[in-house]
Amino acid sequence: MAQSLAELIDEITLDAYDLYEQLSGFLQVFSDEVTVPAPGTVLDFPVEVTGFDFEGDERRGLVAQCEHGRVVGAVSLVDVHFEPHSVAGWLHAAYRTWMGLPPFPALRPSGWSWPST
Numbered sequence: 880m881a882q883s884l885a886e887l888i889d890e891i892t893l894d895a896y897d898l899y900e901q902l903s904g905f906l907q908v909f910s911d912e913v914t915v916p917a918p919g920t921v922l923d924f925p926v927e928v929t930g931f932d933f934e935g936d937e938r939r940g941l942v943a944q945c946e947h948g949r950v951v952g953a954v955s956l957v958d959v960h961f962e963p964h965s966v967a968g969w970l971h972a973a974y975r976t977w978m979g980l981p982p983f984p985a986l987r988p989s990g991w992s993w994p995s996t
Contacts, residue, residue: 884982887973890994898937905974906933906941909956912993913967920960921945928959928967940978966991 891908895901909931916927930944932953941956957975961968963985972982 882987884973884976887969888977891973892977901977902933902937902941905970905977906931908993909941909967909970909974912970912991916946917965917967918962919943919945919967921947921954921958926959928961931956941974961985964988966993 891904892901893904895904913928913931916929919926919928924947926945926947928943928945932942932944933940934942934953939955942953943956943959944953945951945959956971957978957980959971960983961971963983966988968983968985969987969991972985975982
């Protein structure tokens with residue numbers, strides 16, 4: 880069971896041989912483990928994250944499908960801030976770290992058992 884961000888990143892990118900496969904690994908874990916809609920913020924505006932995707936731009940990375948009122952759109956996942964004690968927040972911290980960015984504050988959620996052993 881991954882206890883640190885480094886261990887979590889290693890687990891997600893295990894057997895991923897290039898950038899595309901590593902992004903696909905992160906996308907799969909976000910899609911499988913984060914219950915949507917998930918609350919988040921983008922530029923201090925509250926949003927509901929309704930899904931995750933990879934649109935093919937390796938520089939942009941993964942995107943989050945977000946809703947703010949009647950406004951719907953995709954933003955780079957690195958720009959979304961999740962609740963620090965949530966699965967989304969913990970995975971996001973690993974993703975930002977993997978992208979070479981400082982993670983937003985996050986703690987591994989108690990009781991979260993990914994990967995299940």
